[in-house]
Amino acid sequence: MSLLKVSDLSLGYDGRSIIKGVSFSVNEGDYLCIVGENGSGKTTLIKGLLGLMGKYRGTIEYASELSQNHIGYLSQHPRYSRDFPASVREIVMSGFLGSRRFGFGYSKAQRQEAALIMENVGVGELSQKNFGELSGGQQQRVLLARALCATRKLILLDEPTSALDPLATADFYSLIKRLNHQGVTVIMVSHDINAAVRNASHILCLDSDKSFFGTTHEFIHSPLGKKLIVSDCPCDVCSKDETVEVSEDA
Amino acid sequence: MLDILSYPFMVNALIVGVLIAVCCALLGVVLVLKRYSMIGDGLSHVGFGALSIAAVLNLSSPIYLSLPVVMLAAFFLLRITENSKINADAAIAVISSSALAIGVFIASINGTNINLQQYMFGSILSVGESDIVISVILSIFVIAMYLLFYNKIFAITFDESFAKATGIRTKLYNTVISLLTAITIVVGMRMLGTLLISAMIIFPALTSMRLCKRFLTVIITSVVVSVFCVVSGLFTSFTFADIPVGATIVIFNLAVFLLFLLVSAIRKLLTRKPKE
Numbered sequence: 001m002s003l004l005k006v007s008d009l010s011l012g013y014d015g016r017s018i019i020k021g022v023s024f025s026v027n028e029g030d031y032l033c034i035v036g037e038n039g040s041g042k043t044t045l046i047k048g049l050l051g052l053m054g055k056y057r058g059t060i061e062y063a064s065e066l067s068q069n070h071i072g073y074l075s076q077h078p079r080y081s082r083d084f085p086a087s088v089r090e091i092v093m094s095g096f097l098g099s100r101r102f103g104f105g106y107s108k109a110q111r112q113e114a115a116l117i118m119e120n121v122g123v124g125e126l127s128q129k130n131f132g133e134l135s136g137g138q139q140q141r142v143l144l145a146r147a148l149c150a151t152r153k154l155i156l157l158d159e160p161t162s163a164l165d166p167l168a169t170a171d172f173y174s175l176i177k178r179l180n181h182q183g184v185t186v187i188m189v190s191h192d193i194n195a196a197v198r199n200a201s202h203i204l205c206l207d208s209d210k211s212f213f214g215t216t217h218e219f220i221h222s223p224l225g226k227k228l229i230v231s232d233c234p235c236d237v238c239s240k241d242e243t244v245e246v247s248e249d250a
Numbered sequence: 251m252l253d254i255l256s257y258p259f260m261v262n263a264l265i266v267g268v269l270i271a272v273c274c275a276l277l278g279v280v281l282v283l284k285r286y287s288m289i290g291d292g293l294s295h296v297g298f299g300a301l302s303i304a305a306v307l308n309l310s311s312p313i314y315l316s317l318p319v320v321m322l323a324a325f326f327l328l329r330i331t332e333n334s335k336i337n338a339d340a341a342i343a344v345i346s347s348s349a350l351a352i353g354v355f356i357a358s359i360n361g362t363n364i365n366l367q368q369y370m371f372g373s374i375l376s377v378g379e380s381d382i383v384i385s386v387i388l389s390i391f392v393i394a395m396y397l398l399f400y401n402k403i404f405a406i407t408f409d410e411s412f413a414k415a416t417g418i419r420t421k422l423y424n425t426v427i428s429l430l431t432a433i434t435i436v437v438g439m440r441m442l443g444t445l446l447i448s449a450m451i452i453f454p455a456l457t458s459m460r461l462c463k464r465f466l467t468v469i470i471t472s473v474v475v476s477v478f479c480v481v482s483g484l485f486t487s488f489t490f491a492d493i494p495v496g497a498t499i500v501i502f503n504l505a506v507f508l509l510f511l512l513v514s515a516i517r518k519l520l521t522r523k524p525k526e
Contacts, residue, residue, distance in 0.1 A: 014335070050415040068417035080409050081283060085459055085468045094405040097418060106401075130463050143412075150416045 001028045003066055003154060003185055004049070009058035011041065011048040017056060018044045024204050024213040028063075028153070031177075031186045033196035035228075036206030042189040043076055045206070046158050049187070065153075069097075072151030074144055076158040076189070082132050088142050089127040092118055095149030114149055120175060121145045122168075136163045144172070148179070155179070157188040173199055193228050254488050262382060263374040263441060263495070267480040269385040270438040273392045274450040275476035277431050279469050280407050282455040288342045289327045289428065290451040293435045295346035296323040298369055298444040299353035306360045311380060317436050323349075324432035328424055350444070372443030372496040374487065385437050392430055396469070399423070404465050442496035450476065453503035460510040461517075479503045 004026040012018040019041040026032055034042050047053045049060060050073060072095070096110050106114075118124045121141045126134065131142065140163040147155060157176070161169040177199055180186050190196045196203060203219040205212040205228075212224050219225040254260045281287055300319040304312030327345070331338045357366055368376065396403065405413040406420050414420045431451070439447040458471035483499030 052411060052414060068415075071416060073412055073415040075411060075415075078409055079411065081285065083459065084283060084408055084465075085463050086404070086408065086465050087463075090404070090465065091408060094401065094408065095416070097401055097405045097413065097416060146412070150412075156415075 001063065002026070003028050003030075003063045005059075005061040006049075007059050007061075009045075009048065009060060010056040011044050011053065012056060013044075013053075019048070019206065020208075021058070022204075022206065022211050022213075023058075024202075026185060026187065026202070028185055029180070029183055030202055031180045031200045032188070032202045032204060033200035034187065034189045034204045034206065035191075035193050035196055036211075040206040040208065042206060043158055046073075046075075046156055046187070046189060049156065069150070070152035070154060072147040072149070072155040074147040074155075074157045074160050076162065078143055084131060086131050087127065088118070088123060088129050088131055088134070089114065091131050091142055092123075092127075092145045092149060095146035097150075110149075114145075117145050117148045121148070122171065137165060137168060140164060141168070151179075151184055154185045154187070157186070159189050159191060161190075161192070169195075197225075197229060254485070259375055259377065260484070260488060262377045262379075263484055264481070266377050266381050266385045266437065267441060267484055267495075267499075268477055269389040270434060270441070271450065271454075271476040271480040272473055273385075273389050273430070273434040274438065275454040275472035276392050276396050276469065277427060277434060278451040278453075278455040278476075279458075279465075279472050280403060280427055281431065282452055282459075283407050284410075286328075286331055286428075287448075287452050288339055289324070289331065290431060290435060291448040292327050292342040292346040292349075293320050293324055293432055294439050294444045294447045295353075296320055296349040297436050297439050299349035299356075301369055302353035302357045302360075306356055313380065313384075313436060317433065320436050321429050321432040324428040325425065328428040332424070368443075370443050370445050371494040372439065372441050372446065374441060374484070374495050376440045381437055381440065384433070388430065388433050388437065392434075395426070395430075400466075407465075442499060443494065446496035446500050449500045449503060450480075453500070453507060454479075457503070457507040457510050460507070460514040475503075475506055479506060 002025055006025065007023045009022045010017045010020050018039075022045065024032075034045060036042055044053070048055055050071070051068070092114050093106055093110065096106055096114070115124070115127070118127055121144055123138065123141050123145060126138065126142070131139065134142065140160070144160060147157070161172055164172060173195060176186055176188070188196075188200070197216050197220055200216050203212065203214065203216050203225075205219065205224055207224070212219060212222060214222070220229060255264075278290075281290060297316050297320045300316035301312050304315040307315070309315055323345075327342060330336055330341050353369070354366070357369075402413070402418055402423065405418060406423050410420050435447055435451075438450060442450060454472035454476040455468065457475050458468045462468045462471050479499055479502040482502045483495055486498040486502075487493050487495040
């Protein structure tokens with residue numbers, strides 16, 4: 001079932017289009033990776049999808065059952081003040097806001113869910129710490145936990161691994177993969193094209209001349225994919241089976 | 251000491267002062283954390299310009315002119331601050347000094363019937379019945395907003411684009427907060443003066459952030475600090491009749507800030523020692 005359908009979309013700043021005529025669609029349960037050079041408009045596209053900026057041309061159609069408070073979001077450069085007086089737990093819990101209308105506090109179910117998410121992301125023991133005292137990587141995980149609290153059907157991630165070390169990055173990818181298996185649709189901007197083709201079901205490669213959109217399999221065998229990807233194709237169709245993955249993981 | 255309560259103007263000043271102190275502290279926490287502190291300063295200067303014009307026009311209640319003008323200015327200053335293309339702090343500085351200059355210019359041309367010093371540094375005597383009514387309604391609004399929407403205010407203050415992306419109407423909240431700030435400043439500046447009212451917004455939040463590390467405790471401590479400083483300032487100003495109340499209140503704010511700074515420095519020293 002289609003969750004999101006973008007047709008002929010143009011977005012930009014100050015009257016200058018950064019993205020021109022991009023079309024793609026996302027079905028429920030898809031895992032879409034958006035790749036492309038610096039300045040190709042990946043972040044702009046994410047902001048456009050979230051309604052954080054106006055569009056010049058084209059349409060973005062959301063499925064009627066997808067409301068904005070079902071969407072989780074992790075931005076590339078969150079703008080928060082470093083000395084903000086709040087605990088990790090408070091910040092993670094603020095992800096639930098879209099689904100609650102009034103008052104202080106949160107329900108018991110929400111508190112339990114938040115505790116579980118913090119455990120999964122690896123910030124469980126930090127929950128009473130001051131957000132400002134954490135390292136950049138720890139803060140990134142906290143913001144991921146907040147995004148997960150907000151996520152019901154769809155999560156948008158803008159270069160989520162930029163502040164993480166390699167081990168944390170691997171953890172992160174498997175966490176997102178697990179989330180995707182649970183039925184959450186994932187849209188992720190990534191620089192790491194090899195990780196993108198390993199995890200994603202679909203690829204959108206933004207390019208000033210001609211953008212590519214298709215399944216990962218189609219991308220790998222496209223001229224653009226052949227140019228960008230160094231490794232062999234790990235997909236079922238090419239039946240390279242597990243030897244490829246083992247050698248890559250080692 | 252309590253005989254000051256037998257003076258009706260002091261009772262008026264105390265009521266308005268405490269209510270404005272609560273509003274300033276509550277709104278100030280959000281403004282300071284969102285890096286919007288300059289908005290308060292800009293608004294008070296625009297308020298000064300509006301008051302001067304109101305005096306020239308011989309309006310019976312200058313507040314009828316200054317209130318809408320400052321609210322309009324709040325709306326524009328917010329848009330300027332939100333727009334990343336404009337250099338917001340420079341723009342606000344230019345607007346506030348221009349408004350101040352226009353105010354001084356008009357007041358000087360018009361001559362004797364405007365008391366410049368009273369506008370600049372405030373006066374207890376200028377607090378009237380209408381100020382009490384406005385500040386009661388205002389503080390009910392501000393307190394109710396913080397009680398009902400505490401979580402949303404937290405989310406918007408911490409990270410506005412995330413809040414917006416997950417479906418919170420951030421523009422509405424920002425506009426309401428800046429309009430309430432405008433009203434608070436217009437009412438408060440009569441007592442504290444143009445030059446000192448913005449300190450009431452910034453100081454309590456800054457002071458409580460020295461010691462408190464949670465949003466809620468920062469808010470509560472700010473309110474307590476703010477009310478304490480206003481009440482002490484009023485009593486001091488009443489005891490030494492020649493000192494404008496704005497100055498005594500700001501000096502109390504500064505003293506409490508320095509005290510909190512000292513305590514936090516001592517606390518840091520104490521927690522560091524066992525490690526070494």
